[in-house]
Amino acid sequence: MLSGAEMVVRALQDEGVEYIFGYPGGAVLHIYDALFQQDKVNHILVRHEQAATHAADGYARSTGKPGVVLVTSGPGATNAITGIATAFMDSIPMVVLSGQVRSDWIGDDAFQETDMVGLSRPIVKHSFMVRDPRQIPEMIKKAFYIASTGRPGPVLVDIPKDHTAPHNTFPYEYPKKVKMRSYAPVTRGHSGQIRKAVDELLKAKRPVIYSGGGVVQGDASEALTAVARKLNFPVTNTLMGLGAFPGTDKQFLGMLGMHGTYEANMSMHNADVILAAGARLDDRVTNDAKKFCPGAKIIHIDIDPASISKNVAAHIPIVGPVKQVLEEMLTMLEESGEPDHKSVDRWWQEIEGWRKVHGMRFETNEQGPMKPQQVVQALYKATNGEAYVSSDVGQHQMFAAQYYLYDRPRQWINSGGLGTMGFGLPAAMGVQFAHPEAVVACVTGEGSIQMNIQELSTCLQYGLPIKIININNQALGMVRQWQDMQYGGRHSQSYMESLPDFVKLAESYGHVGMKVEKFEDLDGAMEEAFALKDRLVFMDIYVDPTEHVYPMHIADGSMRDMWLSKTERT
Amino acid sequence: MMRRIISILMENEPGALSRVVGLFSQRGYNIETLTVAPTEDETLSRLTMTTTGDDKKIEQITKHLNKLIEVVKLVDLTEGAHIEREIMLMKVKATGAQRAEVKRTVDIFRGQIVDVTSTVYTVQLTGTTDKLEAFINAIGETQVLEVVRSGVSGISRGEKVLSL
Ligand SMILES: Cc1ncc(C[n+]2csc(CCOP(=O)(O)OP(=O)(O)O)c2C)c(N)n1
Ligand SMILES: [Mg+2]
Numbered sequence: 043m044l045s046g047a048e049m050v051v052r053a054l055q056d057e058g059v060e061y062i063f064g065y066p067g068g069a070v071l072h073i074y075d076a077l078f079q080q081d082k083v084n085h086i087l088v089r090h091e092q093a094a095t096h097a098a099d100g101y102a103r104s105t106g107k108p109g110v111v112l113v114t115s116g117p118g119a120t121n122a123i124t125g126i127a128t129a130f131m132d133s134i135p136m137v138v139l140s141g142q143v144r145s146d147w148i149g150d151d152a153f154q155e156t157d158m159v160g161l162s163r164p165i166v167k168h169s170f171m172v173r174d175p176r177q178i179p180e181m182i183k184k185a186f187y188i189a190s191t192g193r194p195g196p197v198l199v200d201i202p203k204d205h206t207a208p209h210n211t212f213p214y215e216y217p218k219k220v221k222m223r224s225y226a227p228v229t230r231g232h233s234g235q236i237r238k239a240v241d242e243l244l245k246a247k248r249p250v251i252y253s254g255g256g257v258v259q260g261d262a263s264e265a266l267t268a269v270a271r272k273l274n275f276p277v278t279n280t281l282m283g284l285g286a287f288p289g290t291d292k293q294f295l296g297m298l299g300m301h302g303t304y305e306a307n308m309s310m311h312n313a314d315v316i317l318a319a320g321a322r323l324d325d326r327v328t329n330d331a332k333k334f335c336p337g338a339k340i341i342h343i344d345i346d347p348a349s350i351s352k353n354v355a356a357h358i359p360i361v362g363p364v365k366q367v368l369e370e371m372l373t374m375l376e377e378s379g380e381p382d383h384k385s386v387d388r389w390w391q392e393i394e395g396w397r398k399v400h401g402m403r404f405e406t407n408e409q410g411p412m413k414p415q416q417v418v419q420a421l422y423k424a425t426n427g428e429a430y431v432s433s434d435v436g437q438h439q440m441f442a443a444q445y446y447l448y449d450r451p452r453q454w455i456n457s458g459g460l461g462t463m464g465f466g467l468p469a470a471m472g473v474q475f476a477h478p479e480a481v482v483a484c485v486t487g488e489g490s491i492q493m494n495i496q497e498l499s500t501c502l503q504y505g506l507p508i509k510i511i512n513i514n515n516q517a518l519g520m521v522r523q524w525q526d527m528q529y530g531g532r533h534s535q536s537y538m539e540s541l542p543d544f545v546k547l548a549e550s551y552g553h554v555g556m557k558v559e560k561f562e563d564l565d566g567a568m569e570e571a572f573a574l575k576d577r578l579v580f581m582d583i584y585v586d587p588t589e590h591v592y593p594m595h596i597a598d599g600s601m602r603d604m605w606l607s608k609t610e611r612t
Numbered sequence: 613m614m615r616r617i618i619s620i621l622m623e624n625e626p627g628a629l630s631r632v633v634g635l636f637s638q639r640g641y642n643i644e645t646l647t648v649a650p651t652e653d654e655t656l657s658r659l660t661m662t663t664t665g666d667d668k669k670i671e672q673i674t675k676h677l678n679k680l681i682e683v684v685k686l687v688d689l690t691e692g693a694h695i696e697r698e699i700m701l702m703k704v705k706a707t708g709a710q711r712a713e714v715k716r717t718v719d720i721f722r723g724q725i726v727d728v729t730s731t732v733y734t735v736q737l738t739g740t741t742d743k744l745e746a747f748i749n750a751i752g753e754t755q756v757l758e759v760v761r762s763g764v765s766g767i768s769r770g771e772k773v774l775s776l
Binding site for chain 2: 163167169188346352
């Protein structure tokens, strides 16, 4: 016989949960007491509930297992909202348990009451409210099932305090399986459609494989790589898809989209067949959707039918798990002869031409300040390209996407859909918990890092040796770039006055701080920082505040319309 | 732009309706009418809504509705032969010569007068949206005191059923 609180904890144990990220408060005290009396589920105490959600999210992104969060009612729950929305936009499996006021007080504006089910409704895959403690095991089982199957996403379980009371006990049994008549995610793509796609691919003369976050989340990286290699087709990844195809592979064109490479965007625009895998053709990729890839037949694989033909109509839609679909495609390809090698070779020559003219590059200035791109390159070197890299949001994020080459899926952890500043550090914590031996770096900016800087304290408590690479341009750089380009250089509220001394700040939290101002010190400082294997090092690296991210799509144009530098455009 | 009648079978659970309604506001879709009540199986509710949109929009709407965990099945009734009905209750001014005139109009539309005072008739009328609108026009807006309509309910014709 278990109380509701004990059932919550037992259910988490039975679900195999290692870590739960949370913050206590009145409505969840019974649950915290039950957590205290066991040691299978490790509770990680963050310093702000937003960080709990991002940490759980980082854990989920780097492992594929759902991240778990526990927050109290009212402010605890509302603080979690940004992190839930972040996970929702990027289809990350997450289970959020929120406390609620006692059930007989609901609706009375009780102390710390908020309608969390209502508040979170548009940003969760599903939500439950416990109406009877006996529902707890099944609801938690369903929450994990829904969060991690189909198109993954966050699921909320709201638990009124009285349903966890210690004196009310019930028999406990954790369901082995759940069956829901109203929820049956697709498990296979339609073979007829896959066949059609294969025929199209074999005929293609100017093909591109465009792969997104779905390939990472759907563990389809190997299948994608095999298909690409078999066909010798060029591959481009979205911001969310980086690592799904090896970044150092010669078939890789780099990222596409708003800040994609010249060759990736040009290839897309001129393609005759596009294989979109686990990508959702969103506005950061397509530029003006009406002008998107005018000559291309689009094959679109996605687990979510609503993602298909939402922004751009697909010629061959395939609804199904991207891994299974690609594997079936590979089998068919192996039986169906060869692609049009001659045309594809010619296509490669054209692409090489684009790469030669406008490949990724930036201007350096011996006398002037360091460039942010150089910092990412130095990080790549110091970590042999093997680190988990989490990032915040802004210019530094784009540089980290462009200049660090990710060879593994789940290696690159960033908030793509919501673009949440403050994501980087707590997400890195989640990654480090999941991979205690791995090197974890957080690429951030002086703006973003201050949105969850309090987590330095959590990092000390749990001894997380994250390396924070603060690309300090003394500005909200991305905002400033847009103001330079579209608002006549009027820098309305985009610079950061009165920055803290980050070195002292890191030290006061018990960590190592380093300040780097000159390019010639950069490599040495990186080496020194990464040699401190069991310490968190905060590297405050001063860079050119005027640098912009290029290429950049020209708004309302097509894929091929780009700024290539401050003065050059296509 | 076409008017569509979407009929949904969903779990009869608290919060399910708010998810459907929320989806429409969140994604900028428009609900014109909405009716909902439990079915013969009390674990299920049947919800009928009318909305307008081009094919692309309706496709998105039905895809998103299908994604809602509590939605078990749905059908766009306007895709096939179907029956639609709406019920309307209306209070009409009925004094002097108008009493007979209103009565005649009600008869023509095969409505019923379900309540009477010396100055007011309460009329009940069932039919398609078009028929109800035609009736309102026939009575004349100046005569109408109050109107309440149920919103559209619908069912497909023939053997096709929306059930588990
Ligand atoms: C929570 C949040 N607020 C505002 C924004 C809008 N925004 C996008 S990038 C950016 C500037 C980020 O500055 P910083 O972290 O210093 O990065 P930089 O661009 O300078 O590299 C802002 C304000 C956002 N993405 N997230
Ligand atoms: Mg900055």
